[in-house]
Amino acid sequence: MAETKIEWTDKTWNPVTGCTKQSDGCAHCYAEVMARRLKAMGQKKYINGFQLTIHEDDLDEPYKWKGSHNVFVCSMADIFHKDVPFEFIDKVMDVIRDTPQHRYQILTKRAERMEEYFKNRKVPNNAWLGVTVENKKTKYRVNHLSMIDARIHFLSCEPLLEDIGELNLENIQWIIVGGESGFLARPMKEEWILSIREQASQHNIPFFFKQWGTWGQDGTKRNKKANGKLLQGKIIQQMPEIKTIATD
Numbered sequence: 001m002a003e004t005k006i007e008w009t010d011k012t013w014n015p016v017t018g019c020t021k022q023s024d025g026c027a028h029c030y031a032e033v034m035a036r037r038l039k040a041m042g043q044k045k046y047i048n049g050f051q052l053t054i055h056e057d058d059l060d061e062p063y064k065w066k067g068s069h070n071v072f073v074c075s076m077a078d079i080f081h082k083d084v085p086f087e088f089i090d091k092v093m094d095v096i097r098d099t100p101q102h103r104y105q106i107l108t109k110r111a112e113r114m115e116e117y118f119k120n121r122k123v124p125n126n127a128w129l130g131v132t133v134e135n136k137k138t139k140y141r142v143n144h145l146s147m148i149d150a151r152i153h154f155l156s157c158e159p160l161l162e163d164i165g166e167l168n169l170e171n172i173q174w175i176i177v178g179g180e181s182g183f184l185a186r187p188m189k190e191e192w193i194l195s196i197r198e199q200a201s202q203h204n205i206p207f208f209f210k211q212w213g214t215w216g217q218d219g220t221k222r223n224k225k226a227n228g229k230l231l232q233g234k235i236i237q238q239m240p241e242i243k244t245i246a247t248d
Contacts, residue, residue: 022110030181114144154240158177179214187215
């Protein structure tokens with residue numbers, strides 16, 4: 001378990017670390033940079049750097065947590081990577097079911113494999129399933145996500161790389177938007193964000209604007225903290241309604 005500065009969650013859980021690039025949003029992967037830094041610092045968990053690694057010993061972490069948390073699963077990996085066996089994903093899902101006091105946010109760029117996995121498996125009641133949609137080419141992921149029977153389906157449009165046009169939001173319960181950070185970050189335009197926000201509003205979907213990133217609203221490159229997270233002068237960070245849920 002790790003505390004996190006990611007605004008839409010409060011814990012991370014990484015029974016898998018490492019990944020390979022999948023689409024345009026992966027070009028400047030923050031997790032890859034962090035994994036290499038942690039390896040250089042001598043952290044045992046990251047001895048393999050950003051090479052995909054399964055950590056069986058970390059499966060029991062959620063049993064030790066007190067209280068109730070939003071948990072980002074595999075913030076340093078993609079649990080639906082082709083090299084993560086379904087048998088191991090089964091173990092992760094078993095832990096999620098066993099700890100219904102937490103809400104587990106599972107985000108992937110491999111929507112097809114996620115749909116394949118859940119074709120003959122039930123999604124835990126406390127698991128939120130999401131896909132990254134960073135540009136027009138990746139909108140197809142929404143269709144795969146929508147085919148899965150889950151309580152919460154969400155989209156992460158981060159880094160938002162272009163105007164992605166109309167989205168299929170018929171079975172979506174949450175949308176996150178954010179700009180890219182880092183020296184090589186690509187800029188994001190306000191009209192792209194507002195287009196998604198308007199669509200979310202039309203469908204009564206909670207909308208969460210995370211940050212501008214390295215490029216500000218005015219098109220100036222600066223520290224992401226200086227650019228902040230105001231959208232039209234307001235902080236808009238809505239979350240899905242959290243209800244008490246029964247165990248499976």
